[in-house]
Amino acid sequence: MxxxxxxxxxxxxxxxxxxxxxxxxxxxxxxxxxxxxxxxxxxxxxxxxxxxxxxxxxxxxxxxxxxxxxxxxxxxxxxxxxxxxxxxxxxxxxxxxxxxxxxxxxxxxxxxxxxxxxxxxxxxxxxxxxxxxxxxxxxxxxxxxxxxxxxxxxxxxxxxxxxxxxxxxxxxxxxxxxxxxxxxxxxxxxxRVMSTSSFTNLNIPYHFSDKTPESLLGYLDNSIDYLRYNRDSNNDAVISYSLKFKGSDEVITSNDFSSFSNILSSGTIKGISLFFWILGALRSxxxxxxxxxxxxxxxxxxxxxxxxxxxxxxxxxxxxxxxxxxxxxxxxxxxxxxxxxxxxxxxxxxxxxxxxxxxxxxxxxxxxxxxxxxxxxxxxxxxxxxxxxxxxxxxxxxxxxxx
Incomplete structure (x- = not known):
């Protein structure tokens, strides 16, 4: 081909x-x-x-x-x-x-x-x-x-x-x-040519289908303990997300990934989203x-x-x-x-x-x-x-x- x-x-x-x-x-x-x-x-x-x-x-x-x-x-x-x-x-x-x-x-x-x-x-x-x-x-x-x-x-x-x-x-x-x-x-x-220009001025969070790589989180913000994807046991669909910071016992759970934009820094959100697109380009x-x-x-x-x-x-x-x-x-x-x-x-x-x-x-x-x-x-x-x-x-x- x-x-x-x-x-x-x-x-x-x-x-x-x-x-x-x-x-x-x-x-x-x-x-x-x-x-x-x-x-x-x-x-x-x-x-x-x-x-x-x-x-x-x-x-x-x-x-x-x-x-x-x-x-x-x-x-x-x-x-x-x-x-x-x-x-x-x-x-x-x-x-x-x-x-x-x-x-x-x-x-x-x-x-x-x-x-x-x-x-x-x-x-x-x-x-x-x-x-x-x-x-x-x-x-x-x-x-x-x-x-x-x-x-x-x-x-x-x-x-x-x-x-x-x-x-x-x-x-x-x-x-x-x-x-x-x-x-x-x-x-x-x-x-396809993958373009991020439509949201240049919008810091829109994108998430991975499986989970955000721990190495990426450590690179962008080492205060994050984990960001997990919780799935439906029947169809494996993501139903919620759990975020935990080091030094804290609180686990923040939400069914809307974009809600984390109020918690994570704009740089971390942009880094996760941009890496999402970059990894897609490297894979394809x-x-x-x-x-x-x-x-x-x-x-x-x-x-x-x-x-x-x-x-x-x-x-x-x-x-x-x-x-x-x-x-x-x-x-x-x-x-x-x-x-x-x-x-x-x-x-x-x-x-x-x-x-x-x-x-x-x-x-x-x-x-x-x-x-x-x-x-x-x-x-x-x-x-x-x-x-x-x-x-x-x-x-x-x-x-x-x-x-």
Whole structure:
């Protein structure tokens, strides 16, 4: 059984991103002995990064970018309609344009490679003309399986086989305008892209089906004696949970796991929940997306969780993680420059550029965090002049108390 994954994509006419912006998990540089632990061979021709990071200041499009990646994976590989994916809310037209073009790269571990060019358009709703929905206007599929192909041409449509056009389908085709033509290819298996971005700002507790590993509890909060799952003797279903702290005889029992969020620290709750998703990705060989990985948890815990993907002893199924962060120090652990994407906004056009660190002229002797903090890469720090304006406004709004 072959495995198929979304490798990356380019996007055009999106209101936020510069035309031709690319984001992907494939490597662009050389495979060296020093960085070999950071990548894995997905097929004879395609090598992927185990860890990919996206950094940038607030409101430049980090969350939007990873949500588009997740939406495209569901659309092409999980046969979901546009309105069943994150594409419905993340595809946003630029002014004076009427379509968005996506060029997606997909690969299988049996050496098949695909480029799908999709034209998305909007149609006003018949019931409510103030709202509209997305549909596919045209789609072209290119494919290839040659092994003797240079890396730069692996996903070059001009070097691939004869294209297949959606528009040439019979008029009585049953393909919905909201579905992808790629479903006609017929793939064996595609591990889902697991995204935690929908609850980035919500600290929702998730629990394991069996029990929360004691080693995890000891790592996150060594004051916990145990967290047990009490089961129905008839059908083995979990009916309640018991939590006990060291140094206390009290056992706190609840049939609602989320009630423990009032007892455990936000960091412990986030750590348990995030580990729940990470373990799922490691078990299934999936790609997991974590938006703002540092929220609620200690920086070292975030580093350790990311490190699980780098270690072949824990990452046995070639899983990968994509994360966004404001902690620039987290990126210092990355061994390859093509693991790092920097998003910066042009203050004149208000469009964001997606720069792969390997494509920059950044000084190699500097740590990644030093590159960002030094301003070597433009627009990676908040605008100091805007801060001075803010400070001036604060001064006007704050009056000295009369004593």
């Amino acid at each position: 072959s495995i198929t994954k979304l490798i990356g994509f380019k996007i055009y006419n999106h209101y936020l991103f510069k035309d031709g912006s690319y984001f992907g998990i494939d490597i662009s540089g050389q495979d060296t002995q020093k960085t070999r632990k950071s990548i894995f061979s997905f097929s004879d021709t395609v090598k992927l990064n185990k860890v990919t990071s996206v950094v940038g200041i607030n409101a430049v499009g980090k969350t939007m970018l990873i949500n588009i990646f997740s939406g495209l994976s569901d659309f092409y590989l999980k046969e979901k309609s546009i309105d069943q994916t994150l594409l419905e809310s993340t595809l946003k037209l630029r002014k004076n344009t009427d379509y968005i073009k996506v060029e997606a790269r997909i690969a299988s571990d049996d050496n098949k490679r695909y480029v799908i060019q999709t034209i998305f358009k909007q149609k006003k709703q018949e019931i409510d003309e103030t709202s509209s929905s997305w549909y596919v206007e045209e789609e072209v599929i290119y494919s290839d399986s040659q092994r003797n192909c240079s890396r730069k041409n692996l996903f070059n449509p001009q070097k691939m086989g004869q294209p297949r056009y959606r528009s040439k389908l019979a008029k009585n085709s049953m393909l919905s305008p909201k579905d992808s033509y790629f479903k006609s290819v017929g793939i064996d298996y595609a591990p 060989g999936s790609t997991i997306i974590v938006d703002e990985i540092e929220i609620h948890i200690n920086k070292q815990i975030a580093r350790d969780f990311i490190g699980l993907f780098m270690d072949p002893k824990t990452n046995k199924n070639n899983a990968s993680i994509i994360y966004t962060t404001h902690y620039m120090e987290l990126t210092n652990d990355l061994q390859r420059k093509d693991q790092e994407y920097v998003i910066s906004r042009n203050n004149d056009t208000l469009q964001s550029s997606i720069l792969r660190l390997s494509d920059s002229n950044a000084r190699s002797e500097l740590k990644n965090s030093e590159l960002f903090e030094s301003g070597s890469i433009t627009n990676t720090q908040p605008d100091y002049e805007k801060y001075i304006e803010l400070k001036s406004d604060v001064s006007k709004h704050v009056k000295e108390l009369k004593r």
